[in-house]
Amino acid sequence: MTPIQKADLLQGTLDMLILKIVALGPEHGYGISQRIRQISKDVLNVQQGSLYPALHRLEKRGWLVANWGDSENGRQAKFYRLSREGRKQLSREEATWSRLAEAVTLILGTTANQEV
Amino acid sequence: MLRWRNLFRSASTQDELEREIAFHIEKLTEANMARGLDAGEARRQANVEFGGREQVRQQLREVHSSAFLSTLGFNCKSALRFVRRSPSFSLAVILILALAIGANSAVFSAMDALILRPLPYPNSDELVFLGQHDVKSRNANRFVAPVRLEDWNRMSTTFQSITGYYTDDLSETSGPLPEKVTVALVAPRFLHVMAVAPVLGRDFTPEEERWGGPAAALISYGVWQRRFHGSADALGQKLHVGTFAYPIVGIMPASFSFPTRDIDLWTPSAPDAPFAQRRDATWFTVIGRLKPEITLQQARADLATVQTQLGAQFPKTDADLSVQAMPLKETVVGGIRDSLWLVYGSVSLLLLIACSNIAALLLARTADREHEISVRFSLGASRTKIIAQLLTEVFALAAAGSLLGLVIAAIAARGFQLLSSELPRAEEITVNWRIVAYSFVCAVTATLLCGVFPAVRGTRRQFAQSLAKNSRTQVSGRNLLQWTLVAVQITLAVTLLTGAGLLLRSLHGLTRVSPGFDPSHVLTFQVTGSWGETSDMKTLTQRIDRTLNGLRSLPGVEAASTAGMLPGVPALYQAEFKIDGHVDPNHKIMADSRYVSTGYFETMQIPLLAGETCNDSANGRGVLVNRSFLDRYFADRSPVGHQLKAAAYNDFQPEGSIRGVVADAREEGINAEPVPTVYSCFSAPTPFPNYLVKTKGDPSAMAETVRRRIHELDPERSVYGITPLQSHLDQSSLENRLRTFLLGLFAGCAVLLACIGIYGMLNYLSRVRQKEIGMRLALGALRGQIVRRFLMQALRITFMGCAAGLVLSLAANRFLESMLYGISATDPTTYVSVMAVIVAVAAVASFIPAWRASRVEVMQVLRQE
Numbered sequence: 011m012t013p014i015q016k017a018d019l020l021q022g023t024l025d026m027l028i029l030k031i032v033a034l035g036p037e038h039g040y041g042i043s044q045r046i047r048q049i050s051k052d053v054l055n056v057q058q059g060s061l062y063p064a065l066h067r068l069e070k071r072g073w074l075v076a077n078w079g080d081s082e083n084g085r086q087a088k089f090y091r092l093s094r095e096g097r098k099q100l101s102r103e104e105a106t107w108s109r110l111a112e113a114v115t116l117i118l119g120t121t122a123n124q125e126v
Numbered sequence: 127m128l129r130w131r132n133l134f135r136s137a138s139t140q141d142e143l144e145r146e147i148a149f150h151i152e153k154l155t156e157a158n159m160a161r162g163l164d165a166g167e168a169r170r171q172a173n174v175e176f177g178g179r180e181q182v183r184q185q186l187r188e189v190h191s192s193a194f195l196s197t198l199g200f201n202c203k204s205a206l207r208f209v210r211r212s213p214s215f216s217l218a219v220i221l222i223l224a225l226a227i228g229a230n231s232a233v234f235s236a237m238d239a240l241i242l243r244p245l246p247y248p249n250s251d252e253l254v255f256l257g258q259h260d261v262k263s264r265n266a267n268r269f270v271a272p273v274r275l276e277d278w279n280r281m282s283t284t285f286q287s288i289t290g291y292y293t294d295d296l297s298e299t300s301g302p303l304p305e306k307v308t309v310a311l312v313a314p315r316f317l318h319v320m321a322v323a324p325v326l327g328r329d330f331t332p333e334e335e336r337w338g339g340p341a342a343a344l345i346s347y348g349v350w351q352r353r354f355h356g357s358a359d360a361l362g363q364k365l366h367v368g369t370f371a372y373p374i375v376g377i378m379p380a381s382f383s384f385p386t387r388d389i390d391l392w393t394p395s396a397p398d399a400p401f402a403q404r405r406d407a408t409w410f411t412v413i414g415r416l417k418p419e420i421t422l423q424q425a426r427a428d429l430a431t432v433q434t435q436l437g438a439q440f441p442k443t444d445a446d447l448s449v450q451a452m453p454l455k456e457t458v459v460g461g462i463r464d465s466l467w468l469v470y471g472s473v474s475l476l477l478l479i480a481c482s483n484i485a486a487l488l489l490a491r492t493a494d495r496e497h498e499i500s501v502r503f504s505l506g507a508s509r510t511k512i513i514a515q516l517l518t519e520v521f522a523l524a525a526a527g528s529l530l531g532l533v534i535a536a537i538a539a540r541g542f543q544l545l546s547s548e549l550p551r552a553e554e555i556t557v558n559w560r561i562v563a564y565s566f567v568c569a570v571t572a573t574l575l576c577g578v579f580p581a582v583r584g585t586r587r588q589f590a591q592s593l594a595k596n597s598r599t600q601v602s603g604r605n606l607l608q609w610t611l612v613a614v615q616i617t618l619a620v621t622l623l624t625g626a627g628l629l630l631r632s633l634h635g636l637t638r639v640s641p642g643f644d645p646s647h648v649l650t651f652q653v654t655g656s657w658g659e660t661s662d663m664k665t666l667t668q669r670i671d672r673t674l675n676g677l678r679s680l681p682g683v684e685a686a687s688t689a690g691m692l693p694g695v696p697a698l699y700q701a702e703f704k705i706d707g708h709v710d711p712n713h714k715i716m717a718d719s720r721y722v723s724t725g726y727f728e729t730m731q732i733p734l735l736a737g738e739t740c741n742d743s744a745n746g747r748g749v750l751v752n753r754s755f756l757d758r759y760f761a762d763r764s765p766v767g768h769q770l771k772a773a774a775y776n777d778f779q780p781e782g783s784i785r786g787v788v789a790d791a792r793e794e795g796i797n798a799e800p801v802p803t804v805y806s807c808f809s810a811p812t813p814f815p816n817y818l819v820k821t822k823g824d825p826s827a828m829a830e831t832v833r834r835r836i837h838e839l840d841p842e843r844s845v846y847g848i849t850p851l852q853s854h855l856d857q858s859s860l861e862n863r864l865r866t867f868l869l870g871l872f873a874g875c876a877v878l879l880a881c882i883g884i885y886g887m888l889n890y891l892s893r894v895r896q897k898e899i900g901m902r903l904a905l906g907a908l909r910g911q912i913v914r915r916f917l918m919q920a921l922r923i924t925f926m927g928c929a930a931g932l933v934l935s936l937a938a939n940r941f942l943e944s945m946l947y948g949i950s951a952t953d954p955t956t957y958v959s960v961m962a963v964i965v966a967v968a969a970v971a972s973f974i975p976a977w978r979a980s981r982v983e984v985m986q987v988l989r990q991e
Contacts, residue, residue, distance in 0.1 A: 038149065039146060039149075039150055040149065040150045040153040040154070057177060058147075058150060058176050058177055058182055059177055059178065059181055059182050059185065062143075062146070062147070062182055062185070062186055063182075063185040063186055066186055081149070083152075083153075083156065085149060085152065086145070086149070087146075087149045088142065088145070088146045088149070
């Protein structure tokens with residue numbers, strides 16, 4: 011399957027994905043991009059040019075908390091984890107997303123004879 | 127706050143970004159290598175894969191560039207636009223604020239240097255002035271006997287050490303001509319108490335501080351530069367001062383000028399000298415350094431205990447004495463404090479007026495900009511944002527104003543230094559970072575004072591909407607806030623003007639007062655001498671009388687005499703006297719004690735009322751009294767022939783039979799009523815008394831003749847302080863004239879600002895009410911009625927402001943009471959004239975816009991509608 015580039019992602023979707031990944035446990039920027047790719051089975055490939063600004067924006071808003079720590083190869087890396095505020099934000103976005111997805115599915119599923 | 131931290135942290139943030147990116151590329155490289163690529167290729171591909179690194183950096187920077195900064199940038203731009211769009215308005219605001227903030231900063235710089243900053247010595251708050259005070263006789267003499275100083279130093283427990291000093295004006299004779307030098311003769315431990323070390327050389331040794339020890343002198347930085355051109359060879363060289371030769375052992379730093387700024391050298395005065403052993407021979411001015419953490423109260427209690435012990439030990443000389451202690455700073459700065467606070471208070475009122483003036487201008491302005499504001503609202507700007515923008519605009523003006531104000535302050539500080547060379551510490555008045563910080567604070571305060579009202583008000587949505595309607599059909603009022611601001615300006619202007627008026631009338635009164643003596647054509651000067659000469663009073667008085675006779679024989683000299691203190695220069699030396707040996711404890715005889723020589727009353731043209739004048743001052747012991755003394759203590763009796771003697775025993779106290787009575791003269795200061803005075807006929811109260819020479823022509827023209835004659839008589843002595851008596855008098859009233867001038871200036875500015883305030887307000891009203899006026903005229907109103915309506919509105923506010931100002935100034939002017947002469951702080955004439963002036967000026971200021979309002983072209987207005 012062709013990977014979906016950032017431009018194709020809905021505005022705000024990337025933020026939600028990042029929050030979700032980080033909710034699984036503290037992760038650094040490289041790790042986050044890898045996880046998104048693996049979990050989406052290579053459909054979503056986040057460019058670093060969008061990943062890092064998004065991470066820093068989320069940190070600035072207080073949804074992510076960043077700390078420097080040792081990575082698996084022993085080098086220092088900046089790890090991001092979810093703040094309490096971020097967790098709330100994630101559940102809000104998940105709710106919005108599933109409503110949106112339902113709505114979109116409904117609309118796309120409409121056939122001619124169902125028209126009112 | 128967080129934003130500010132961001133600003134400062136930006137460097138380390140930058141660093142973190144780089145590390146984060148580097149880590150990512152590292153991981154990509156590792157992954158590529160795992161896929162079997164060699165290291166170089168793996169890194170190259172990783173870089174490609176990561177993409178435009180610079181682009182990422184740029185995006186991250188954008189995320190981090192603080193919102194605050196970008197808003198600030200935007201607001202500043204909008205402020206610049208604002209200035210460009212209305213340059214004359216902006217210029218007016220900047221100039222008003224520059225004057226107000228500049229004047230304020232200038233006065234603050236003087237306050238800071240004279241009052242707020244500590245004295246320029248280490249831990250100077252530990253320095254205390256100590257004086258002895260005779261409880262019984264209330265003798266004003268605070269000098270301390272050397273032996274008592276040593277007792278205090280030894281017995282007290284709250285002081286690190288205590289020392290003292292007195293000064294001599296002597297001649298230094300190693301040059302071709304004798305040069306006057308001022309010598310501070312200091313008790314042991316002087317530099318220890320001051321906690322200042324010589325820049326070169328050393329402090330005195332204990333041997334040098336003892337009687338009969340080797341001679342030694344510390345010289346001032348000025349003398350070092352002047353006489354030795356700053357060469358280190360100066361150490362060990364000898365200075366010939368008076369009858370002694372002093373080897374120089376050290377050079378003091380340039381900043382050290384204690385006790386006065388014209389001290390040339392310091393030399394020890396041994397307290398164990400044989401002539402210093404009497405407990406009633408007092409000459410030291412005493413200062414001490416408190417131990418750390420000791421309060422003035424503790425020190426006072428300690429010294430009281432010490433003095434009680436001394437009183438028991440030496441009942442005759444010490445029993446009646448108490449010890450006074452006060453911070454040294456208070457004695458240095460002294461009476462100037464009140465004047466400074468007065469001037470500072472008034473200049474702050476001026477700043478307040480300026481701010482309310484600008485606030486009113488801005489209110490009118492914001493009303494004009496209502497369209498722009500509502501557009502911004504509809505574009506989604508929050509109210510806070512718009513307020514911030516409006517405040518930034520004002521701040522830009524205030525900052526420009528305060529920058530310009532700093533220039534004014536710098537000029538003023540220079541002026542202070544020149545004007546007030548006689549003020550203590552005047553050389554410390556400079557524009558430094560404290561003044562810069564102060565004027566910045568002023569700018570912020572001004573921004574808030576003049577910006578907040580208009581900003582908050584102008585951004586109220588319903589206000590903007592109502593204005594939008596009103597601008598078309600406004601009928602009246604709803605300008606309460608603006609009118610209040612105008613009234614406030616008038617109130618404060620009235621307060622300032624009454625204060626200035628009172629001071630001015632008081633000063634004017636003083637110039638009309640007859641001082642009782644004639645200061646014109648009198649030349650004053652001193653001739654160097656040494657306190658050591660007082661051990662042989664006969665020779666000393668002979669020397670002075672010989673000099674006086676030499677002066678009298680000069681052509682062009684009408685009379686010559688000496689006096690302990692200059693007439694009319696404020697100084698009061700109160701002492702208690704007894705007549706014919708009687709002391710009545712219920713009716714103390716207190717009088718100002720002055721020493722004058724033969725010829726004094728002729729020189730000063732003080733008339734003799736009874737008896738005979740001083741005619742044998744060389745032998746001393748005759749006294750004269752003045753009219754006030756006669757009236758108070760002798761009633762109808764003739765005082766001539768009665769014996770007068772100081773109540774407290776003291777070498778230098780006068781005694782003798784009363785020879786005559788002279789008229790009252792304002793000897794203690796032109797602004798002080800004459801007090802009972804005892805004149806002792808004695809030509810040598812000090813080794814360097816003031817000479818007074820009455821000349822036929824211009825006294826200054828005689829200076830050279832006098833100098834030459836003294837040189838003929840006494841080649842080793844030098845003449846100094848040659849000045850006409852009148853300039854001494856001018857100098858002593860300088861503080862009074864200066865504060866009157868400044869207050870007058872500020873009051874003038876205040877009235878001008880208040881006028882601009884009224885004018886601007888009416889101008890604004892006539893603009894927004896143009897249509898209403900047009901309607902009225904169309905409906906048959908007379909132009910005169912329109913003018914009258916406007917004028918009445920302005921005058922109503924003026925009267926209200928005047929009433930409030932009256933109350934405020936009655937309260938505020940109580941602080942002036944002690945500075946006024948011959949006029950009360952509630953002088954009705956002053957208050958009435960101030961009101962009249964304000965009302966008249968306000969009427970003129972409001973007439974122009976009122977008249978212009980009535981000139982509306984009816985047809986044009988109606989067509990617009």
